[in-house]
Amino acid sequence: MSKSQIPLITRAVQQGVRWLKEYAEELTDARDIAICISALVTAERNPHSQLVQRLASSIIRQQALNGSWNEELWDTVWATKALYDVGYEINSREMHAALRFLEATQDTLTGTWYEEPFETMLVLDLLARIVPEKLVSLSERSLKWLASLQKSDGAIIGIRYTGMIASLFCLTKRVGVWNSQRVTELALKYIRQDLGEKSIWTSAAWSNYYPLMALLDYGATLDDSFVSKAVDWFLASQDTDGKWMQVSRVHDTAMSVLVLSNLLTTPLVDISDPRTGILSINRENGTIRVSFHGPGTGAITPAEKIKISSHVRADLSQNQQLMMATMKPVRGKRSTIIRKNQVEAPVQAEITRSGRYAYGHLIPAKIQLLLETSLADHLRFDIDERLIDLPWELIHDGTEFICLRYAMGRRLISDQNFLPPRRQPRFVKETRVMIVANPTNDLPAAKKEGRKVAQLLRDKCAMQVDEFTSSDITKKDFLLSLKDYDIVHFAGHASYDARNPDESCLIFSDGEIQAFEIARFITNRAPIVVFLNACWSAEELRNPDLYSPMMRGLGRTFLYAGVSAFIGYLVPVPDDSATQFAISFYESLAQGQTIGESMRRARIEARNLKIPDDLTYLSAVLYGDPAVRAIDSTK
Numbered sequence: 001m002s003k004s005q006i007p008l009i010t011r012a013v014q015q016g017v018r019w020l021k022e023y024a025e026e027l028t029d030a031r032d033i034a035i036c037i038s039a040l041v042t043a044e045r046n047p048h049s050q051l052v053q054r055l056a057s058s059i060i061r062q063q064a065l066n067g068s069w070n071e072e073l074w075d076t077v078w079a080t081k082a083l084y085d086v087g088y089e090i091n092s093r094e095m096h097a098a099l100r101f102l103e104a105t106q107d108t109l110t111g112t113w114y115e116e117p118f119e120t121m122l123v124l125d126l127l128a129r130i131v132p133e134k135l136v137s138l139s140e141r142s143l144k145w146l147a148s149l150q151k152s153d154g155a156i157i158g159i160r161y162t163g164m165i166a167s168l169f170c171l172t173k174r175v176g177v178w179n180s181q182r183v184t185e186l187a188l189k190y191i192r193q194d195l196g197e198k199s200i201w202t203s204a205a206w207s208n209y210y211p212l213m214a215l216l217d218y219g220a221t222l223d224d225s226f227v228s229k230a231v232d233w234f235l236a237s238q239d240t241d242g243k244w245m246q247v248s249r250v251h252d253t254a255m256s257v258l259v260l261s262n263l264l265t266t267p268l269v270d271i272s273d274p275r276t277g278i279l280s281i282n283r284e285n286g287t288i289r290v291s292f293h294g295p296g297t298g299a300i301t302p303a304e305k306i307k308i309s310s311h312v313r314a315d316l317s318q319n320q321q322l323m324m325a326t327m328k329p330v331r332g333k334r335s336t337i338i339r340k341n342q343v344e345a346p347v348q349a350e351i352t353r354s355g356r357y358a359y360g361h362l363i364p365a366k367i368q369l370l371l372e373t374s375l376a377d378h379l380r381f382d383i384d385e386r387l388i389d390l391p392w393e394l395i396h397d398g399t400e401f402i403c404l405r406y407a408m409g410r411r412l413i414s415d416q417n418f419l420p421p422r423r424q425p426r427f428v429k430e431t432r433v434m435i436v437a438n439p440t441n442d443l444p445a446a447k448k449e450g451r452k453v454a455q456l457l458r459d460k461c462a463m464q465v466d467e468f469t470s471s472d473i474t475k476k477d478f479l480l481s482l483k484d485y486d487i488v489h490f491a492g493h494a495s496y497d498a499r500n501p502d503e504s505c506l507i508f509s510d511g512e513i514q515a516f517e518i519a520r521f522i523t524n525r526a527p528i529v530v531f532l533n534a535c536w537s538a539e540e541l542r543n544p545d546l547y548s549p550m551m552r553g554l555g556r557t558f559l560y561a562g563v564s565a566f567i568g569y570l571v572p573v574p575d576d577s578a579t580q581f582a583i584s585f586y587e588s589l590a591q592g593q594t595i596g597e598s599m600r601r602a603r604i605e606a607r608n609l610k611i612p613d614d615l616t617y618l619s620a621v622l623y624g625d626p627a628v629r630a631i632d633s634t635k
Contacts, residue, residue, distance in 0.1 A: 005222055008235050009260050010268070015242030016257040017043050017270050021051060023243075023250070025375065030062045030069040032250040034082035039254035041085040045267035048087075048604045050377040050406065050597075056086045057399065060094055066104075067097030073119045076101060077126045084130045099131065103138065111141030117149060117157060121164045125171065132175035139178060143169075147183045154190030159201045162187045163210030170217040188218055192226050200233040204246040208233070209255035216262050227263075234260060271592045274407070274627040277376030279367070282413060283384045292367045294374040304364035312361055317389045347613060355396025362390060372397070378596050378627045379406035385414045388540050393618055401618065404603055407596030409626030412559065431631070433457055433465040434485040436478060439492045439508045441470035445575035446491035449533070452579075453489060453586050460590040461631055463487075475508040479517065483525040487630065489533065491582065494554065496536035501553040504536065515554045519561040526562035529595070529630050533582050538568030538621040555623060565595050565624030569616070577606045577616040589631050596626020 020036050027033045037055050041047050059079050062069055069075040080098040088095050102123055106113055113119040120142050127134050146165055149156050156162045166187040172178040191211045195201055201208050212230045220227050234256055238244055244252035261268070275295040282289045284305070291303035308316075363371070379402065381392055392410065393403040402408060437443075437450020447469060454465045466485075468477070482488065493507040505512035532538070532554060540553045558566045567585075569578075584605040588598035603617040 005228065005231055005235070006264075009231065009263055012235055012238055013043050013257055013260050013264065013268055014270055015238065016244070016253050016260075017242075017268060019242035019253060020250075020257065021270075021272065024051060024055060027055070027058075027250070030059055031072075031075045031078050033059050034069075034075075034078035035251060035254040037082040038078070038085050039257040039261075042258050043261040043268045044270065046601075047085060048601060050600075052086060053400075053405065056083060056088075059083065063094060063097065067099075067101035073102070073105065073113055074122060077122045081126055081129070090131055099134075102126075103134075106138060106142075110145065111138070112145055113142075117146060117161055118164070120146060121161070121168055125164070125168050128168065128171045128175055128177065132177060135172065135175070135177040139172070143172065143178050143180075147180055150183055150186060153193075154186035154188075155194075156187065159191065159194055160207045160210045162190055163212070163214040166191065166214035167210070167217045170214070184218070188214065191215065195226050195229060200230065205234065205237065205244040205252035206247060206255040209259045212259050213262070216259070222263060231260070231263070269591045274378040274594050274597070275376050276378040276380055276627045277371070277374050277406075278380045278382060279363075279371075280382040280413070281362075281384060281387060283386050288362070288387070290362075290364050290367050292370045292374075294370060294376050296375070302366060302370060304366045306361075306364050308361060313390075316358055316361060316391060351394070351615065351618070352396050354391070355394045355401055356398060358391050359395045359397055359402075362392075362395065368397070377407060378594065379408045380626055381408065381410045382413055383410055385412045385416075388412065393621060403618065404600060404607070407594060407600045407626045409565075409596045409599070409622040409624050411623065411625065412556075431461070431463050431486045432484065433463050433487040433489065434481060435465060435467045435489045435491075436473055437467065437469055437489075437491040439468070439470050439473060439478075439490075441509060443492060443575070445579050446533075449491045449579040449582055450489070452583055456583070456586050456590060460587075470509045473508070474510045475506075475513045478506075478508065479513065479521045482518070482522050482527060485527050487529045487531075488527045489531045489582070490537075491533045491578075494532060494534035494537045496539045496553065500551060501539075501541055502551045502557070504539070504553045506532070506534070506554070515552060515557040518554075518557050522558075522561045522563075526558070528563070529565045529567075530558050530563050531567040531582070531585070533567075533569075533573075533578055535569060535572040538566070538623075539570050555621070559623055565622065565628065565630065567599070567620065567622050570619045570621060571615070573616045573619065574611055574614050577609050577611055577614050580609060581606045581616055581620065592629060592631060594627050594629050595624060596622060596628075599626070 017040060020039060024036055027036060033055050037052055037059070040049070040052055046052070059069070059082060063079070064071065067076075069079045076098055080095065083094055090096070090099070107115065113123050124135070124139055124142060127138065146156070150165075154162065156165050166184055169178075169180055169184040173184075191214060195211070201211050208230065212227065215224065215227050222228055222231065234244075237246070238256070242253075243249050244256045246252050277292060277294045280291045287305045287307045289303055289305045291301050293301040359368070383392065393401070393408065395402040397405070433454075435450045435454050438447035450467055450469070454467045457463045457465050490506060495505045495507065495512070497503040502514070502516040504515045538553070538555045540556060541551070552560060555566050555568050581602045584602040585598050588601045589595065593601070599620065599622050603620060606617040
């Protein structure tokens with residue numbers, strides 16, 4: 001029975017997750033939001049999803065000055081757990097305040113919280129999971145008190161409490177703080193005996209979570225008849241719309257998703273339809289006109305004009321370059337990953353200041369308000385080509401960089417006489433991928449990157465992938481092959497010519513390919529996606545007014561030749577983060593995520609590497625519609 005349950009569990013979790021996502025927009029109660037966050041993160045193992053981040057921001061806004069939520073232990077524990085699941089560090093302001101509240105509410109005489117077993121176990125379970133070192137000073141009396149409540153048959157008050165203490169004692173043993181094997185085994189014996197006499201422990205999913213979770217925490221699997229029996233109940237009691245509804249639809253559904261997700265070995269991948277907001281930015285007679293059309297907002301597109309002085313315009317353009325100048329390690333030089341608390345805070349603080357400065361100057365107040373209240377998860381910047389030099393990815397709204405908050409992509413508004421080239425079809429079914437890695441034979445990390453990306457696309461997408469390195473590709477081979485592929489990935493060196501952008505180059509072992517040469521070879525059939533994982537590969541004119549618009553860098557060359565999505569960098573990038581960025585990008589793309597969401601997740605992974613002076617996550621640029629999917633995960 002256990003093997004046949006796996007696809008049923010997967011389907012049930014997927015339906016539950018979809019229900020939670022649809023209902024999440026209506027949530028206002030902090031505890032409901034927190035439980036929903038933990039369920040989504042446990043199921044999808046993706047704390048960086050746009051919905052989860054938005055829900056986390058909602059929780060933070062509700063935190064009281066004393067660190068609590070609603071002055072309630074229950075609410076505070078779940079909210080703190082949710083922030084931890086999302087990735088907030090223990091020493092962050094929000095987490096520190098919450099833990100102080102929990103410590104302050106402990107009874108100094110009994111060591112309990114309100115002399116209530118439920119609240120006491122909730123707090124201890126949280127501490128054991130996120131700050132086990134605190135248990136040494138806070139838990140000894142309370143754990144002994146909880147153990148003293150156990151009856152001779154193993155029960156502690158009722159089945160829910162019995163499950164909670166069994167899980168808690170499994171956890172304290174695991175972290176090496178306190179061990180009571182006898183209490184744990186007696187509790188588990190009672191849980192099994194109680195289920196043996198009926199079809200399920202209680203009538204509510206949120207309550208049945210605790211005894212089933214206790215069995216799983218102790219090491220039981222679907223091969224255990226009691227686990228299998230409880231799972232059958234969860235599967236049978238789910239409503240057709242995906243929710244569980246016995247006492248509270250949010251709690252019952254979230255707790256069901258939580259416990260069932262612990263039975264799955266791989267994360268759930270639930271691909272939602274993108275909700276795209278469009279920011280259009282045009283230059284008009286010395287002013288910039290900014291409009292925003294959010295998803296589901298009707299036929300009217302609000303717009304506002306702002307004036308930017310010439311010195312501010314120059315400052316914004318230079319700010320991007322000054323920021324990028326902090327990136328000392330470049331592709332081809334080894335960089336070292338360090339721990340989070342070693343990151344140079346002044347650099348990060350200055351980047352954030354620059355981003356907020358750009359936000360204030362480039363996004364009008366009315367549009368800021370619309371953005372902050374929009375339900376968009378994808379954000380497309382339709383940018384006047386004459387504004388290409390401004391730091392759009394760097395924009396910071398005071399809480400987060402806009403390219404991390406949204407799945408973001410740029411599209412260019414051009415007044416040139418441009419007709420997209422006709423793309424001749426290629427009569428083959430599979431997507432063809434060309435990977436050029438380490439073409440100059442001096443980038444071992446790039447060679448490794450190419451191998452990993454190729455294997456990933458073959459294994460997960462069954463694509464036809466051709467790999468080339470310095471020994472088997474020349475610049476002539478590259479140009480002649482471009483029209484035969486749908487996705488082109490280049491991991492190597494590129495150079496940027498600031499005086500003549502159309503002479504920027506891709507570098508091969510036998511010489512350079514300049515930007516102006518490329519378009520000639522893909523006029524009849526351009527690739528769909530081009531990713532130049534190389535320094536300066538997306539850099540264009542710093543002051544477009546001084547140059548002819550025909551002098552295009554590498555990125556605009558591919559775009560004007562008909563490429564639908566181009567990815568590159570504005571600055572030099574370190575090997576470690578460039579490689580990780582590419583792998584993260586293709587992993588998400590292979591799941592069926594949009595190009596923009598794959599970029600957003602790759603940015604977050606690159607930032608989390610915490611390489612000193614590394615701003616890869618901000619310097620990466622996507623030209624194209626972020627809501628497009630390059631890979632169909634259903635095939």
